Amino acid sequence: MTKDLRLTQATTNVGNSSLPGEQSLDIEAICDTACDASPVIEGIYAHVPFCAHRCHYCDFFTIAGREDAHAEYVDRIIDEIDAFPESLKAEPVKSIFVGGGTPTILPVKPLSRFLETLKRRFADEHTEFTVEANPETVDAEVADALVHAGVNRVSLGAQSFQSDLLETLERRHQPGTVASSLAHMRAAGIESLSIDLIFGIPGQDLAQWQHDLEAAIDLDPGHLSCYGLIYEPGTPLRGRLDRGEVNPVPEEDEASMYEWTIQRLEDAGYEQYEISNWSRPGLACRHNLLYWQNGNWWAFGPSGSAHVNGWRWRNLPRLGRYLDGSGRSTVLDLERLDEDGRIGETFMMGLRCIDGIALEEVDRMLSGEGGARRRPIIERHVASGLLLRSENRLRLSGEGLLLANVVVTDLLAPGPDCGTET
Numbered sequence: 046m047t048k049d050l051r052l053t054q055a056t057t058n059v060g061n062s063s064l065p066g067e068q069s070l071d072i073e074a075i076c077d078t079a080c081d082a083s084p085v086i087e088g089i090y091a092h093v094p095f096c097a098h099r100c101h102y103c104d105f106f107t108i109a110g111r112e113d114a115h116a117e118y119v120d121r122i123i124d125e126i127d128a129f130p131e132s133l134k135a136e137p138v139k140s141i142f143v144g145g146g147t148p149t150i151l152p153v154k155p156l157s158r159f160l161e162t163l164k165r166r167f168a169d170e171h172t173e174f175t176v177e178a179n180p181e182t183v184d185a186e187v188a189d190a191l192v193h194a195g196v197n198r199v200s201l202g203a204q205s206f207q208s209d210l211l212e213t214l215e216r217r218h219q220p221g222t223v224a225s226s227l228a229h230m231r232a233a234g235i236e237s238l239s240i241d242l243i244f245g246i247p248g249q250d251l252a253q254w255q256h257d258l259e260a261a262i263d264l265d266p267g268h269l270s271c272y273g274l275i276y277e278p279g280t281p282l283r284g285r286l287d288r289g290e291v292n293p294v295p296e297e298d299e300a301s302m303y304e305w306t307i308q309r310l311e312d313a314g315y316e317q318y319e320i321s322n323w324s325r326p327g328l329a330c331r332h333n334l335l336y337w338q339n340g341n342w343w344a345f346g347p348s349g350s351a352h353v354n355g356w357r358w359r360n361l362p363r364l365g366r367y368l369d370g371s372g373r374s375t376v377l378d379l380e381r382l383d384e385d386g387r388i389g390e391t392f393m394m395g396l397r398c399i400d401g402i403a404l405e406e407v408d409r410m411l412s413g414e415g416g417a418r419r420r421p422i423i424e425r426h427v428a429s430g431l432l433l434r435s436e437n438r439l440r441l442s443g444e445g446l447l448l449a450n451v452v453v454t455d456l457l458a459p460g461p462d463c464g465t466e467t
């Protein structure tokens with residue numbers, strides 16, 4: 046799953062209790078006070094919070110089982126789509142991204158109805174329409190249904206091609222199902238395919254990672270996401286780590302895996318466009334790009350997060366409350382970053398991208414009150430070699446890609462009087 050993009054709430058709480066900060070979203074009032082013109086929504090994210098099993102490293106908002114709620118969920122999310130604010134312009138969008146959870150776990154008929162609703166409302170022939178899938182949930186019927194509903198890109202959660210490592214991750218599919226599900230999608234006519242892999246799995250060495258990446262390259266996807274395993278707070282895996290029951294891969298070994306990935310994928314003709322993402326030329330994920338370039342996107346479904354003209358929020362991560370409600374989701378954490386926050390976020394997002402940030406934009410941000418204090422931080426990291434200026438852009442160096450968190454943490458450190466409007 047596209048870890049950095051999901052922006053869903055890390056929780057397994059699916060009850061009906063209230064959460065601090067929840068409120069109804071009055072987007073019309075926000076736009077009246079904060080937008081020069083009616084915002085243009087360029088992307089749609091829709092969340093499907095169901096999986097066959099909850100993997101122990103996962104911190105996405107998703108629920109194992111609850112097959113009884115699948116059809117009802119589709120009715121409810123279509124109701125939410127119908128309540129999309131008329132004051133926003135969103136037709137057609139650049140990207141629709143249906144994530145989870147496992148969207149393809151839904152029965153075919155309701156899944157088709159849901160996707161066709163999104164297509165009718167937001168897509169045209171130029172829209173990139175992505176659905177996330179797990180290998181064991183894709184057969185010829187599902188692949189055909191996706192195509193008929195307008196889906197033209199599928200992101201497949203392979204994670205590994207070795208049974209023992211899949212078991213360590215608590216993934217339920219067999220390695221061979223990745224190739225068969227890709228074959229079903231190609232046969233149905235979906236050419237734009239992405240594979241997600243995880244490295245740094247406990248017990249994995251460099252040779253095993255090389256085997257996994259070679260297996261993925263052999264399948265010739267247009268896009269690859271390769272993430273180092275994260276021990277997210279609150280997950281069962283993190284609990285095992287804290288109790289000393291798991292031996293994490295040493296940092297230097299994980300760094301070797303990452304460095305080898307960069308070289309191998311370059312040799313195989315993939316372009317790295319972000320710390321964890323590679324694509325064939327022209328096949329970078331549009332939803333990813335919207336996110337990293339501060340675009341406007343709307344979210345449907347519990348825990349989905351949205352960003353419109355500097356305002357951001359996330360939908361309440363409560364399945365019961367969502368199913369009982371109607372229209373737009375209740376939201377949490379509605380906020381508008383102040384100037385300092387916006388500059389920090391622009392650095393954080395922009396430096397994740399291999400192209401970095403235009404020097405003109407960097408100078409503009411550093412010349413304001415909120416930016417000046419970041420100039421010495423940038424100069425320090427340029428001097429240490431983690432950042433470099435090249436081709437009129439500021440970007441992470443090869444070493445900086447490995448230590449991106451150090452650079453970003455420094456740039457995000459709060460200055461005096463920082464805050465958010467709420």
Ligand code: SF4
Nearest residue numbers: 096099100103145146
């Ligand atoms: S399949 Fe993906 S979304 Fe579902 S529990 Fe596993 S990691 Fe999380």
